[in-house]
Amino acid sequence: xxxxxxxLLALPSLAVAPPVRAETDIDIGGDGRTLIVGxxxxxxxxxxxxxxxxxxTVVADGDETTHRMVRDGVAYRRYARICPSxxxxxxxxxxxxxxxxxxxxxxxxxxxxxxxxxxxxxxxxTSPPAHRGIVKVPMWWWVSPASWRTVSxxxxxxxxxxxxxxxxxxxxxxLLVDPADPRALGGGRRTCVGPGLAWRKSMGDDAVGPCMHxxxxxxxxxxxxxxxxxxxxxxxxxxxxxxxxxxxxTRTVRVKVGEIQALVSH
Numbered sequence: 571x572x573x574x575x576x577x578l579l580a581l582p583s584l585a586v587a588p589p590v591r592a593e594t595d596i597d598i599g600g601d602g603r604t605l606i607v608g609x610x611x612x613x614x615x616x617x618x619x620x621x622x623x624x625x626x627t628v629v630a631d632g633d634e635t636t637h638r639m640v641r642d643g644v645a646y647r648r649y650a651r652i653c654p655s656x657x658x659x660x661x662x663x664x665x666x667x668x669x670x671x672x673x674x675x676x677x678x679x680x681x682x683x684x685x686x687x688x689x690x691x692x693x694x695x696t697s698p699p700a701h702r703g704i705v706k707v708p709m710w711w712w713v714s715p716a717s718w719r720t721v722s723x724x725x726x727x728x729x730x731x732x733x734x735x736x737x738x739x740x741x742x743x744x745l746l747v748d749p750a751d752p753r754a755l756g757g758g759r760r761t762c763v764g765p766g767l768a769w770r771k772s773m774g775d776d777a778v779g780p781c782m783h784x785x786x787x788x789x790x791x792x793x794x795x796x797x798x799x800x801x802x803x804x805x806x807x808x809x810x811x812x813x814x815x816x817x818x819x820t821r822t823v824r825v826k827v828g829e830i831q832a833l834v835s836h
Contacts (some may be wrong), residue, residue, distance in 0.1 A: 608670065609680055609725040614733040622653040624728040627666065645671040649728060669727060674736055675812065677725055678804035681738035682814045685723040685802065689740050692717045692821045694796045697769035703827035708782045711747045711796060712766030718742045718798065735807040740800040743816065749783040750792035750825060758783045785827040794823040 627637050627648045637648045646668040655663040693714040694700075703709055719742070726735040744761055751758035762781030769779060802814040 609672075609677060609727060611684065611723065611725055613724050613735060614726045614728075617653065618728065618733060622651060624730050625650045625652065626730055639668065641668075647671050649730070651728070667728070669729075672727070674734065674806045674808065674810040677727065677734070677736040678738055678806075678810075678812065678814065681723050681725045681736050681804060682740070682802050684725070685721050685738045685740045686800075686817050688721045688723065689798075689800055689817070689819055690717050690719075691819050692796050692798050694821050694823055695766075695768055696823070700794065700823050700825045703785055703825055705785055705788050705827060705829045708779070708784045709749070709825075710767065710769040710779045711745075711749070711762070711781045711783070712768050712779075713745060713796065713798065715765070718745075718765035733807075736804055736810075737806075738802065738804045738814070740802045740817065743799045743801040745781060746795075746797040746799060746818075747781055747783070748795040748797075749785070750794040751783065751785055752789055752792060753787045754783075754785075758785075788827050788829050790826060792825045792827075794825045796821050796823060 627650050639646050649667050649669050651665050651667055653663055654661060657663075693716060695712050695714065697710045698704060698707065700709070720739060722737055722739040724735055724737040726733045742765070745764065745766055747760055747762055747766075749758040749760075760781065760783065764780065766781035767779045769777070797818050797820040800817045800819070802817060803812065804814065805811045
């Protein structure tokens, strides 16, 4: 499914340049509609890369301003899109499009915003359960595999030289656990390797997890925080690449820690 990050707006009042001829002299069909388009989300389809052609429009009257414009602070350049068609005369359809003139870095920023919107809030597991913590019994922390996964989003724009595609990728970098221990230095905050490890009974009580904290005092309630830090990068099909600021997603977990009461018999 293709999503467009801007509404497609018909512009009936704009002048239409003469049809653009392909390499061979063909009769181009179509009604010469002119549209404003935004960044397309996803990879360009097979039709765009193999059969459709994008051409800069011909300046017939010498007035270049009719082929460039600025709308809401964004510069646009008009292109003719030529695609094979079985329903138009000559076997081709022609439409005109105002395409934003943006850098690969701007495209990367837009793609990363979409990718960040898809990264999950951590699904947190603990053992023992967070609401039944026990003094001096280590509490293991981890996040689910569904939380610890790579997320990628691509956006593309057409050009006469072929589509420019930029893919932004967010990868989980580290797990940050703030157990909110009121009696521990710094609240017991720690950085964990990977997504943590879910405790299983077969491991035994003496096992050591990559992300665990021992509460040495009882308390009725605390708000622990579990955070995944994401490294965000981008890469273009034109050779560009770069890093974007890291992002974080956080979930708050209510923690209660009690003491096991010893049973004394006489």
